[in-house]
Amino acid sequence: MKTAVQFFALRTLVRGYALLGDPYAGVMASPPDRDPYPMYEKVRAKGDMVRSRMGAYVTPSREICDSVLRDNRFVVATFDEASMVPITLVQDGEKVVNPVQDSFLMKNPPDHTRLRKLAQPFFTPRALKERTESIRKIVTDHLDRLGTRFDVVTEFASQVPIQVIADLLGVPDGHRETFARWGSALAETLDGVWSKKQLDNLHATIVEYNDFIDTLIAERRKNPQDDIVSHLVTQHEDLSREDLVATTGLLLFAGFETTVNLISNGVLKAFENPHTVAPLAQSPEYAEGFVEEVLRLDPPVQYTIRWPKERLELAGVSLPQGMPVMLMLAAANRDPRVFENPAEFDPTRSNAREHLAFSAGIHYCIGAGLSRIEGAIALHELFKRFPGLAPDGPVARRKSKLIRGALRLPVRANETKRSLAVKPG
């Protein structure tokens, strides 16, 4: 088990390297309220494959990111494999399943292929089409509950995706606040565990989650409904408890911890670009392009990492086996070789969909279609209902460097058109 001293040493080391301009440490140590994009541009200025003193390479190139994600010589690694000391929790001799670390997001073929296939049927274009009207109802019901001053994140952006994914999984009402708390604890640790407190919080969260999902699984075995948990327990009886708990947990947490940020980043982009508000409120098609451009310019998932499973050549660099490559998705989305005027927010951009916000290759986000629908409906309906929506206080940012979004975004719903705009950040 890591001690407080080891955590302190790790934080000090990373901060030290960041001060020396190291690209990997720079990402890891950047304060949550600092705009990360100028730092990504500094990395880009150094080249397509930038060596970090922390034993990694960093790439801001869209072409290299895309090719690594599609190359089966690169694999994903669990936190335990990637960090210096194991952080898996064992309780009473049994492993407590971590819904992110033990899920197929962190697995390689053949396990990845086997488990991903189980979830796929719920995310086909047809399945999503059938869900669209219920998503719209969830959005408008939440809008009905809002007053004239509210917090976009806690009262709207997080509520919608939590309810959508809870319905899909078959989680009874009344757990939203708990999910939001668990989701934040998990999301905070996605880019590493940096303190003993964080580790203890993570462990407490996954123990609580294991207890919760075990109860739900037992209930659905007895009384199956039309939902993912029931489908998995009745149609895939040979699935191990670990795979079942991890797969449902991944869908639950990946399903809302990302989409909430898409919605809040979208609201911020609308405030920064007031000319987009009227078309966003009027046109569902414009809202789709708007969401795509938010995903490109300010993606909720900023980077991912892959490890070469053998020595190989990449973009003129010889990579030893196991040398991590940080793929800066958010920087790739601003690659000037692919996107004209890359820092400009243009919801009518014709090639915005070339962004890597949902990754690429075998781990391409299974919920991409669902979150596109949720994001477009939520932003369109929000500004249709409140065309004069305006910022009403400072924005608090999430602590994670991997997940980018607001923690709090106070707004007021003015009757008349808003004239305030917020600075990019």
Ligand code: HEM
């Ligand atoms: C804006 C919202 C979302 C963003 C930006 C996002 C982003 C991503 C990214 C970047 C990955 C791949 C990570 C990697 O390659 O290392 C991923 C994977 C995944 N996402 Fe999403 N996601 C979003 C919404 C959702 C939703 C709504 C769901 C489910 C309901 C979901 C479920 C998953 C799953 C299960 C994986 C693992 C896929 C695999 O490993 O094969 N995501 N997501």
